[in-house]
Amino acid sequence: MRRKLAAGNWKMNGTSAALSELEALARNFPSSDIDILICPPATLLHRAAGIVRETSVSVGGQDCHAAASGAHTGDISADMLVDAGASAVIVGHSERREDHGEQNETVRAKASAAMGAGIKAIVCVGESLEQRETSKTLDVIADQIEGSIPDQSTGDNLVVAYEPIWAIGTGKVPSLSDIQEVHDFIRTLLDQRFGKETAESVPLLYGGSVKPDNASDIFGVPNVDGALVGGASLKASDFSDIVKALEAA
Ligand code: PGA
Numbered sequence: 001m002r003r004k005l006a007a008g009n010w011k012m013n014g015t016s017a018a019l020s021e022l023e024a025l026a027r028n029f030p031s032s033d034i035d036i037l038i039c040p041p042a043t044l045l046h047r048a049a050g051i052v053r054e055t056s057v058s059v060g061g062q063d064c065h066a067a068a069s070g071a072h073t074g075d076i077s078a079d080m081l082v083d084a085g086a087s088a089v090i091v092g093h094s095e096r097r098e099d100h101g102e103q104n105e106t107v108r109a110k111a112s113a114a115m116g117a118g119i120k121a122i123v124c125v126g127e128s129l130e131q132r133e134t135s136k137t138l139d140v141i142a143d144q145i146e147g148s149i150p151d152q153s154t155g156d157n158l159v160v161a162y163e164p165i166w167a168i169g170t171g172k173v174p175s176l177s178d179i180q181e182v183h184d185f186i187r188t189l190l191d192q193r194f195g196k197e198t199a200e201s202v203p204l205l206y207g208g209s210v211k212p213d214n215a216s217d218i219f220g221v222p223n224v225d226g227a228l229v230g231g232a233s234l235k236a237s238d239f240s241d242i243v244k245a246l247e248a249a
Pocket of ligand 1: 163209232
């Protein structure tokens with residue numbers, strides 16, 4: 001059956017000093033029944049991989065290019081992430097979709113590149129506030145799932161993160177029933193496209209203002225297999241509490 005995953009996305013935060021937080025997290029979880037992942041800035045990835053070695057924490061990238069190599073100044077390929085020690089990469093985060101104009105097609109190509117390089121693609125989907133308020137949420141999710149998830153997806157190489165854009169970094173969280181509605185819907189979409197066995201094996205994460213004090217409630221929602229955590233992943237103490245809530249769920 002699918003594994004639970006607590007994933008932290010440090011975004012564009014952290015220089016060398018931040019690695020002490022990762023050291024503390026790794027000390028807290030020498031072993032665990034669940035998967036624990038931190039996606040630091042690319043500049044820290046290789047050192048981060050050294051810190052978490054032989055613990056239950058692994059590290060990943062925040063984005064990758066769709067091509068294996070070439071003339072793409074400033075970009076990083078999935079193979080380069082693997083070389084630096086990554087076991088996963090986030091693709092299609094709403095901040096990439098917004099800041100860099102990434103469309104579903106690009107996200108799908110990046111996810112495909114990650115899978116080809118042998119690491120998990122954490123594909124992010126989520127609606128804007130306007131889309132939520134005009135009852136377009138499920139249409140948007142269906143379009144992003146269809147467009148952003150590659151055909152070669154399996155329970156071993158794909159994770160889907162549902163992140164309502166209006167909940168990211170705002171302290172606002174959808175109701176538990178709204179989270180369940182979207183997660184159930186994503187599971188159904190995966191079932192229709194990949195069949196029941198694959199659909200049941202893909203971890204579905206919720207992301208958007210997950211904190212130590214709301215984590216247990218969110219992890220109690222059916223079809224929520226973990227979280228993608230931004231702000232609260234920057235402090236080992238906060239993220240450890242979220243990991244413990246998921247272990248206990
Ligand atoms: P947040 O970010 O936890 O700070 O809301 C979540 C995310 O963007 O993955």
